[in-house]
Amino acid sequence: MTSTQTTPLRYLKGHGTENDFVIVPDAENDIDLPPALVARLCDRRAGLGGDGVLHVVRSAAHPEARAMAGEAEWFMDYRNADGTVAEMCGNGVRVFARYLEHAGHVTAGEVAVATRGGVKRVHLDKDGSVTVSMGRAVLPEEGVTVAVDGRSWPARNVNMGNPHAVAFVEDLAHAGTLYDEPPYQPATVYPDGVNIEFVVDRGPRHVAMRVHERGAAETRSCGTGACAVAVAAARRDGADPAETGAPATYTVDVLGGTLVITEHPDGEIEMTGPAVIVAEGTLEPSWLAQH
Secondary structure (H helix, E strand, O other): OOOOOOOOOOOOOOEOOOEEEEEOOOOOEEEOOOOHHHHHHHOOOOOOOOOOOEEEEEHHHHOOOOOOOOOOOOOEEEEEOOOEOOOHHHHHHHHHHHHHHOOOOOEEEEEEEEEEEEEEEEOOOOOOOEEEEEOOOOOOOOOOOEEOEEEEEEEEEEEEEOOEEEEEEEOHHOOOOOOOOEEEEEEHHHOOOOOEEEEEEEEOOOOEHHHHHOOOOOOOOHHHHHHHHHHHHHOOOOHHOOOOOHEEEEEEEEEEEEEEEEEEOHHHHHHHEEEEEEEEEEHHHHHHHOO
């Protein structure tokens, strides 16, 4: 790959329930995005600002996605705000699909997107919402205890292609500032870190959450986290679709809006929510070359 420091870097900005992303189109995987550059792009004061970077690459052009090229033309090479690589991002994949439509690569309807968490099926609705087939949740038996400011809660271990710890609390304020990752024990359960959700009930099949995202601190929304929360809530409520034979749909309020999560009896999970492109432009080589 060539360096982005010799030519202007084209970018777009988008968000899904205010989980916002810098989008870097790079069909042939020519752009080098080292962690330090990703972190600078996501810097909210000195850069563009974002919870992560959506690097848009043709699957056939990326070594991690070539095996999926037959199913999905485009690969979401997702990076956290600190530059680390992540398996999946539920809000990100909706914004990614919206970008593909914006750029004329796809039209409204069904779209397949390759991710490190597998191929995700996306439906671009004509009303502006986007529905993503998020795959099935894995629920490892081993959980953790999460602690904040002297309080502690058991957290359900849910994997949505990336790891989550879901804690049900009495008040979302009990999660604290979420500037830093809340401590959890035993740490060995999540050797690569974890996304931690704090959840309260709002009504029947209706919850609200705050989240500390691995590599990004608190974010306004987390799509895979909302799915993990819905799965954990369904198990807590005795509404496991595999046992009841009926879909379980939860409304999940996040700081940036609302997501609707449905888990089907076969285990497939669908997430519906908005995705918006808000700006596009270029970054000059002089800025890119700064350290």
